[in-house]
Amino acid sequence: MSDIVTKEQIRRPENLVYSKTKLLTDKALSYCPGCGHGTAHRILMEVIEELNAQEITIGIAPVGCSVLAYEFMNIDMQQAAHGRAPALATAVKRLMPEKIVFTYQGDGDLAAIGTAETIHACNRGENITIIFINNGIYGMTGGQMAPTTLPNMKASTCPYGRDVTTMGNPLRMTELVAQLPGVHFVTRQAVHTPSAVRKAKKALRKAFDLQKENKGLTFVEIVSNCNSGWKMTPVQSNKWMEENMFPFYPLGDIKVDGQLVK
Amino acid sequence: MAKVKGDIVIDIEKCKGCEVCIAACPQEVIAMAKNVNGKGYHYTETVNEECTGCANCAIVCPDGVITVYRMKN
Ligand SMILES: Cc1ncc(C[n+]2csc(CCOP(=O)(O)OP(=O)(O)O)c2C)c(N)n1
Ligand code: SF4
Ligand code: SF4
Numbered sequence: 001m002s003d004i005v006t007k008e009q010i011r012r013p014e015n016l017v018y019s020k021t022k023l024l025t026d027k028a029l030s031y032c033p034g035c036g037h038g039t040a041h042r043i044l045m046e047v048i049e050e051l052n053a054q055e056i057t058i059g060i061a062p063v064g065c066s067v068l069a070y071e072f073m074n075i076d077m078q079q080a081a082h083g084r085a086p087a088l089a090t091a092v093k094r095l096m097p098e099k100i101v102f103t104y105q106g107d108g109d110l111a112a113i114g115t116a117e118t119i120h121a122c123n124r125g126e127n128i129t130i131i132f133i134n135n136g137i138y139g140m141t142g143g144q145m146a147p148t149t150l151p152n153m154k155a156s157t158c159p160y161g162r163d164v165t166t167m168g169n170p171l172r173m174t175e176l177v178a179q180l181p182g183v184h185f186v187t188r189q190a191v192h193t194p195s196a197v198r199k200a201k202k203a204l205r206k207a208f209d210l211q212k213e214n215k216g217l218t219f220v221e222i223v224s225n226c227n228s229g230w231k232m233t234p235v236q237s238n239k240w241m242e243e244n245m246f247p248f249y250p251l252g253d254i255k256v257d258g259q260l261v262k
Numbered sequence: 263m264a265k266v267k268g269d270i271v272i273d274i275e276k277c278k279g280c281e282v283c284i285a286a287c288p289q290e291v292i293a294m295a296k297n298v299n300g301k302g303y304h305y306t307e308t309v310n311e312e313c314t315g316c317a318n319c320a321i322v323c324p325d326g327v328i329t330v331y332r333m334k335n
């Protein structure tokens with residue numbers, strides 16, 4: 001008897017182990033090849049699908065490369081003025097406390113122009129989930145230095161690298177908001193390898209589970225590449241991220257059950 | 263022992279040729295095609311029969327273009 005298996009035999013519905021979630025629309029993503037935004041969108045929508053929460057979730061899109069997130073996420077969404085997503089999410093959640101509400105924001109959006117909104121929403125302990133995509137740069141507008149840009153890292157507005165003596169030090173917003181009593185769960189993840197993606201997805205699931213239990217604000221940072229802004233290939237940028245971003249922005253839980261992780 | 267048999271299907275028109283899936287595949291199943299798709303991107307293709315259906319490639323693909331199958335026995 002022949003044990004040769006044909007591709008047709010393998011590609012049967014009963015053998016399906018992975019396909020793109022229906023909670024992503026069929027529109028081609030507007031992101032550059034290899035950009036972490038796409039992977040972050042996908043696992044976020046997979047979690048909403050697992051929670052069977054498509055009808056009760058409202059997302060707030062930012063200004064930045066992910067401004068069009070509402071075109072790709074097949075759920076109810078609004079798009080906020082630059083940096084104001086946590087304020088808009090506050091309103092949505094207070095008017096409709098039965099909904100699951102999240103913001104999806106880049107580091108320019110969350111840690112520069114939106115610093116006040118971020119900190120005050122966190123400090124008030126709004127029962128929302130903030131998803132923070134940190135690529136250390138303003139991606140959409142051409143790779144300018146952001147508050148999150150690493151020391152000596154090159155950007156279009158600091159072509160010789162960020163000189164902290166004149167340009168200030170990078171801001172770890174995630175550690176900062178973890179100090180606030182209204183914030184219940186804080187974690188930093190990545191989406192560049194299979195194991196990182198699996199962990200990040202678990203973290204998002206946990207954040208939404210806690211929101212359903214009305215535990216307060218949950219905050220998930222995803223350190224991501226901006227290969228266009230960093231002027232590298234996607235694979236190079238992921239390696240550069242491991243070597244340079246992770247030492248300054250270490251992955252893992254920062255606050256669990258309202259307690260800082262030591 | 264029966265070998266695990268997996269296979270992937272790549273939506274080549276949506277692939278952007280970023281090569282992130284190639285780096286994630288433990289079986290070296292995926293490589294870049296010489297041809298380009300309608301958007302001008304080199305797309306990926308499978309180059310051997312070693313796929314185990316582990317789904318690593320699909321999990322890291324930013325554009326969600328990979329579908330994975332695995333024989334159950
Ligand atoms: C009020 C206002 N100021 C400035 C801009 C210009 N602007 C658009 S996107 C952006 C930065 C986005 O960077 P980030 O939040 O890091 O997101 P990324 O594009 O890297 O994902 C800026 C400054 C704007 N649209 N509105
Ligand atoms: S500019 Fe950067 S953040 Fe924006 S889509 Fe391209 S790689 Fe992603
Ligand atoms: S990760 Fe996805 S988009 Fe990138 S080359 Fe592989 S199949 Fe194409």
Ligand code: SF4
Pocket residue numbers: 268269270286287288289290291292312313314315316317318319320330
């Ligand atoms: S499913 Fe696993 S073995 Fe098959 S191509 Fe993808 S990464 Fe490689």
